[in-house]
Amino acid sequence: MTTDSSTPPGSGLPDGFEWGPRWQHGSDEQKLELEGKTVAMLLKTVSGGWFARLECHWPISEPLVVRPCSSFEAGKAGCEAWARRHADRLRREIAQKKREKPLSDGLADDEL
Template identity: 45%
Template sequence: MFEWGPLFSWSAEGTVYRLRGTEIARLTQKGDGSGGWTAIVNQHLPGGDPRRKQRPCRSFETGKAGVEEWARRHAERLEREVDEIARNQHRLGPLPEDPPGLSA
């Protein structure tokens, strides 16, 4: 199931698009003061993967609509890739705890 949510728990606006909890796309506001937005798709893929793309958006609303349309077109592939990510995380198991006496 695709859903919008905040990047951080304290964020007010849903700028991250997730599939079953895995981030697949994100909207970011440009830092140049223009108020423009950029969509980044294939966020679930490793950094450096050429399929991770940035696209300029005319507004936040058009960015959301564009991301949703992209996800619909690629839903089958996204489902497979997110399933693979979940399988790999399950195989790894929980992270080990710090050895006794080690403090942060």
């Protein structure tokens, strides 16, 4: 398990990570991005609860990684703790995705 030494344990997000709305009209569901790539998101269930989806940058063929959350705040704190624990690996994986992206794939950068 790796950690990002630039962020003290238990406090906020590592450098380069930021929260934003999951989609353009979204007001409550949030995504966690690194270099413009979504790595995690908080989603509302039909019943009003919350769950976190992690490893969102992985290909669709990879396992779906989800975790139930007791509240939005708990889910956000859990995603931030996950990002701190895995920041180095996430940076490497995002950098590799950018290197491997074909120049003529027809996708915008934010669709990786």
